[in-house]
Amino acid sequence: MGALEGRVAIITGAGRGIGREHALLFAAEGAKVVVNDLGGNLDGSSSVASPAEEVVAEIRAMGGEAIANHDNVADWEGGQRLVASAVETFGDLHVLVNNAGILRDRVLVNLSEDDWDSVINVHLKGHFVPTRHAASYWRERAKAGHPVKAAIVNTSSTSGLLGNVGQSNYGAAKAGIAAFTVIIAEELGRYGVRANAIAPAARTRMTESTPGLSDYVVKPADAAVFDVWDPANVSPLVAALAAEDCPVTGQVYFVQGGTVRRFQNWTMTETLEKPERWDVSELLERLPSLGG
Numbered sequence: 648m649g650a651l652e653g654r655v656a657i658i659t660g661a662g663r664g665i666g667r668e669h670a671l672l673f674a675a676e677g678a679k680v681v682v683n684d685l686g687g688n689l690d691g692s693s694s695v696a697s698p699a700e701e702v703v704a705e706i707r708a709m710g711g712e713a714i715a716n717h718d719n720v721a722d723w724e725g726g727q728r729l730v731a732s733a734v735e736t737f738g739d740l741h742v743l744v745n746n747a748g749i750l751r752d753r754v755l756v757n758l759s760e761d762d763w764d765s766v767i768n769v770h771l772k773g774h775f776v777p778t779r780h781a782a783s784y785w786r787e788r789a790k791a792g793h794p795v796k797a798a799i800v801n802t803s804s805t806s807g808l809l810g811n812v813g814q815s816n817y818g819a820a821k822a823g824i825a826a827f828t829v830i831i832a833e834e835l836g837r838y839g840v841r842a843n844a845i846a847p848a849a850r851t852r853m854t855e856s857t858p859g860l861s862d863y864v865v866k867p868a869d870a871a872v873f874d875v876w877d878p879a880n881v882s883p884l885v886a887a888l889a890a891e892d893c894p895v896t897g898q899v900y901f902v903q904g905g906t907v908r909r910f911q912n913w914t915m916t917e918t919l920e921k922p923e924r925w926d927v928s929e930l931l932e933r934l935p936s937l938g939g
Contacts, residue, residue, distance in 0.1 A: 648677065649675065649676030649677030649678075650676045650677070650886060650887070650890045651673055651676040651677050651678035651742075651886060651889060651890060652676070652677030652678075653677060653678075654673075654677070654678045654679070654741040654742055654889065654890075654891065655678065655679045655681075655733050655737040655738070655739050655740050655741050655742070656673050656678045656679070656680050656681065656733075656740075656741065656742035656743070656744060656889060657680075657681040657683060657716075657729060657730070657733050657740065657742070657743050657744065657777065657781070658670050658673065658680060658681070658682060658683065658744040658746060659683040659684075659720045659729075659744065659745050659746050659747040659773070659777060660683065660684055660720075660746040660747030660748060661680075661682045661683055661684055661699065661702060661744075661746065662682065662684030662686055662697075662698025662699045662701070662702055663684070663698050663851075664849075664851035664878055665746060665802075665847055665849055665851055665878040665881050665882070666684070666744075666746040666747070667698075667702050667878075668878045668879045668881065668882045669744055669746065669881075669882045669885050669886075670682050670702050670706065670713070671702070671705060671706065671709075671882075672879070672882040672883065672885075672886055673742075673744075673882075673886060673889070674706040674709065674711035674712070674713060675709065675711070676886055678711075678742070678889075679711075679712040679713065679736075679737045680706060680711070680712070680713040680714075681713070681714055681715075681716050681729070681732055681733045681736070681737075682699045682702045682703050682706075682713055682714070682715050682716065683699065683715075683716040683717070683718065683720065683729055683747070684698050684699035684702075684715075684716075684717065684747070685717060685719060685747075686698045686699065686717070699715035699716065699717060700715050702715075703715045712737070714732065714736050716728075716729055716732050718732075720745070720747050720769075720773040720774075720776055720777050721768045721769055721772040721773040721776055722776065723776060725776070726776035726777045726779065726780045727780050729777055729780070730777065730780040730781050730784055734784065740781060740784060740785075740797070741796065741797050741798065741889075741891070742797065742798050742799075742800070742889040743777055743778060743781045743797075743798075743799045743800070744799075744800045744802075744885060744889065745773070745774040745777060745778065745799070745800070745801045745802055745824075746802045747769065747773050748769055748770050748773070748802065748817075749765065749766060749769045749770075750766070750814075750817060751763075751765055751766050751816060751817075752813045752814055752817070753813065753816075754812065754813050755815050758815065758816060762816060763816045766816040766817050766820055767816060767819065767820050770817070770820035770821065770823075770824065771820045771823045771824060771827075774801055774802075774824050774827060775827065778799060778801075778827075778831065781797075781799070782831070782835055782838070782840065785797050785835070785838050785839065785840050786835075786838045788838075789837075789838040789839055794839065795838055795839030795840065796839055796891045797838075797839060797840040797841070798840070798841045798842075798843075798888060798889045798890075798891075798893065799828075799831070799835075799840065799841070799842040799843070800842075800843055800844070800845065800885050800888050800889055801824050801825075801827065801828045801842065801843070801844040801845075802821075802824065802844065802845060802846075802847065803821045803822070803824045803825040803828070803844045803845065803846045803899055804817070804818070804821035804846050804847075805846050805848065805901065806818040806821055807819065807820065807821025807822035807823070807824070807825060807846075808821070808822060808825060808846055808899070808910055821846075824844060825844055825846075825899050825910070828842050828843065828844040828897070828899060829897050829899070829912060832896045832897035833897065836896060841888075841893070841894075841895065841896035842896060842897065843888045843895055843896060843897070843898045843899070843900070844898075844899045844900070845881065845884060845885060845888075845899070845900050845901075845902050846899060846900065846901045846902070846910065847878075847881040847901075847902050847903065848876070848901070848902070848903035848904075849864075849876055849877065849878040849880065849881050849903065850864040850865075850866065850874075850876040850877065850878060851878055864876045873904065873905070874904075875903060875904030875905070876903075876904070877904075880902070880903065880904050880905070881902050881903075884900060884902045884907055898910075899912075916937075916938075917936070917937045917938060918937075919933055919934070919936070919937060
């Protein structure tokens with residue numbers, strides 16, 4: 648019995664990279680998987696169906712159950728079809744892993760409106776839409792008296808939580824996803840739904856094209872050396888967060904290689920305080936004492 652035996656899971660962006668590893672591990676752990684992928688290029692242009700179909704073929708070859716889905720996760724009707732495909736094919740839905748994303752890296756002064764809109768749309772709206780439809784399904788199940796033990800795993804990034812030059816669009820979306828996760832965990836707990844997020848560091852098309860990272864994510868020449876950038880290292884955490892008996896919710900985790908670290912939400916630290924309104928001149932003098 649695997650950790651996800653009998654669970655039905657949707658994994659978006661599962662045709663390649665980290666999403667593909669999620670899908671393969673979920674199937675190995677007993678889950679029935681909806682492999683969602685548009686098959687697009689890294690910047691979101693064009694699409695081919697083959698990556699999702701190839702992952703489904705791999706899962707079926709290992710004795711698992713999976714179907715391919717090619718809906719756009721940022722499209723309202725597409726999100727409805729995605730959730731419906733899981734329920735209609737496998738009879739239920741227990742897990743949603745939001746993983747799909749694109750890159751349009753530019754420094755701010757070179758960033759176009761389309762660069763901004765495309766990245767925000769795929770990442771932020773692409774997390775919201777499937778989550779919204781899955782949440783509606785789970786709420787109705789809970790209201791009808793059916794026990795719900797569901798899990799959402801979102802994909803944030805250190806680019807949003809810590810910052811990275813050239814990725815203001817991507818980082819803004821990823822920071823938004825972290826906040827989205829914390830809030831929906833509070834809202835959906837009453838229906839039996841947990842929500843967490845990961846900020847993974849792994850070798851993917853995205854990291855290989857990210858400024859400053861491409862030289863560091865290469866696979867070790869020596870096969871005996873642990874490959875800390877292998878995308879498969881990320882998936883066990885996602886599977887654990889998706890398990891029925893996992894109690895964790897409302898958290899964001901960094902994961903790379905064999906390292907898992909919990910992020911602390913935005914928190915207030917050093918303080919300036921007086922029993923009356925501050926003068927601008929006073930603040931100019933005192934603000935440096937807060938650091939930063």
